[in-house]
Amino acid sequence: MSSNNNNYDVIIIGGGASGLMCAAAINMKEPSLKVLIIEKNNKPGRKLLATGNGRCNFTNLSISSDCYNTDDIDKLQSILGVYTSDIIIKLFEKKLGVIPAFKGELAYPITYQSKTVNDALVNACSKTEFVYDTEVTSVVKDGMDYKVNGTFTGHVVVFACGGVSLPDSGSNGSLYPAIRSYAGNDSFEKLLPSLVPLKSSDKDLKKLSGLRQECTVTMCGRVEKGELLFTDYGVSGICIMQLSGYYNRAVSSGKKIDSLYVDLIPSMDYEAKKNCVSGLLAAFPDRTPADALSGLLKKPIAECVIARSDGTADNIAYNIGNFRISLAGSLGFDNAQVTSGGVKLSSLTRGLEMINSRGLYVCGEAVNVDGICGGFNLHWAWSSALTVADNIVDTFEVE
Numbered sequence: 001m002s003s004n005n006n007n008y009d010v011i012i013i014g015g016g017a018s019g020l021m022c023a024a025a026i027n028m029k030e031p032s033l034k035v036l037i038i039e040k041n042n043k044p045g046r047k048l049l050a051t052g053n054g055r056c057n058f059t060n061l062s063i064s065s066d067c068y069n070t071d072d073i074d075k076l077q078s079i080l081g082v083y084t085s086d087i088i089i090k091l092f093e094k095k096l097g098v099i100p101a102f103k104g105e106l107a108y109p110i111t112y113q114s115k116t117v118n119d120a121l122v123n124a125c126s127k128t129e130f131v132y133d134t135e136v137t138s139v140v141k142d143g144m145d146y147k148v149n150g151t152f153t154g155h156v157v158v159f160a161c162g163g164v165s166l167p168d169s170g171s172n173g174s175l176y177p178a179i180r181s182y183a184g185n186d187s188f189e190k191l192l193p194s195l196v197p198l199k200s201s202d203k204d205l206k207k208l209s210g211l212r213q214e215c216t217v218t219m220c221g222r223v224e225k226g227e228l229l230f231t232d233y234g235v236s237g238i239c240i241m242q243l244s245g246y247y248n249r250a251v252s253s254g255k256k257i258d259s260l261y262v263d264l265i266p267s268m269d270y271e272a273k274k275n276c277v278s279g280l281l282a283a284f285p286d287r288t289p290a291d292a293l294s295g296l297l298k299k300p301i302a303e304c305v306i307a308r309s310d311g312t313a314d315n316i317a318y319n320i321g322n323f324r325i326s327l328a329g330s331l332g333f334d335n336a337q338v339t340s341g342g343v344k345l346s347s348l349t350r351g352l353e354m355i356n357s358r359g360l361y362v363c364g365e366a367v368n369v370d371g372i373c374g375g376f377n378l379h380w381a382w383s384s385a386l387t388v389a390d391n392i393v394d395t396f397e398v399e
């Protein structure tokens, strides 16, 4: 075990969700290992503090590899098979002292404060040294070790430096070239924003900006239910975010997706919509059609639907069930909750060590694994960090 001042057994780059969990797990499993976290911000977990609108949806009771995008589904499945949501919830409760609360399948700390999770992780890192306000710019092989920023020596180095979503939080991908130089040129999947609002060129949608509608959204046969938010640039809301990763990856690979369709009243089938619309139009002949339908649809939405239709009840009902939104890309990484792409899972061992460069590990958002909304991305941050910690501790035991 290392003893010199700037010599460490483990250097973790990034004090976010995965870096903190990795350090905490190594401290708990093998407290004699000398661990350093280097973080460019002046405090840990800036993005973690922003999660779940400050409430931190830290995992989900239905974790499954189907809910993720990655290049190596078998490896992902094997990792998630060990670190199930049950295990993560127990770990938070029994080892970190975070009591869970549930909203449906979504797990939160019972305080509904992400600070609770951040503080618990920092407290569990009692044997870890922290260096803040320090951006890692170089990781250079130095005999059997790695020299970080020319100052710190680590026997192993963990890249827990995040992706490129919400770059103001500190994760801006600045270390990707360094990671790539060790992992290999073929080890990278193109970076794209995911869990991000979509833009539309439909001018009539601008009048709907700010309105929310419970609906069903269909894009290329994929269906999402939930609340849609109309915005001045297009559409947002969880149902849109869930489709956004697929949309960006498909468009980036050359597929043409020019629209999505919204069923504005999914609780009624076409016949029920038609009967309801014709009934309201007949009942209130003195009102404008939008006023007649304003008990069925928010008035600006009714106006928009009617303007797109030929005025008959059949066609209005059809447009309510098939409200077309033309798509014009997505917002960028500044507004994305997660990064799609990064270091290919297939370029890492089952223990998330680089196949091409032993002693270098990658976990969290930096890896090409991105999940849907609902606690899946933090679950990956924890399970990948714990996988790395297991492997590092085993390696030191063997040595």
Ligand SMILES: Cc1cc2nc3c(=O)[nH]c(=O)nc-3n(C[C@H](O)[C@H](O)[C@H](O)COP(=O)(O)OP(=O)(O)OC[C@H]3O[C@@H](n4cnc5c(N)ncnc54)[C@H](O)[C@@H]3O)c2cc1C
Residues within 6 Å of the ligand: 013, 014, 015, 016, 017, 018, 019, 038, 039, 040, 041, 044, 045, 046, 047, 048, 050, 051, 052, 053, 056, 057, 058, 059, 134, 135, 136, 137, 160, 161, 162, 163, 165, 166, 169, 170, 171, 172, 173, 174, 175, 336, 337, 338, 363, 364, 365, 366, 374, 375, 376, 377, 378, 379, 381
């Ligand atoms: C607004 C928002 C809400 C979200 N809500 C949820 C949610 O409720 N549930 C969920 O599951 N997921 C959520 N996510 C996603 C989740 O936050 C991420 O998946 C998770 O934080 C990734 O953890 P990470 O450790 O890989 O990266 P990060 O949390 O980004 O941590 C990486 C750390 O590395 C540091 N760093 C980067 N480069 C360097 C460098 N060169 N030198 C030193 N330090 C460096 C950064 O400053 C950062 O602190 C949300 C994301 C956003 C943006």
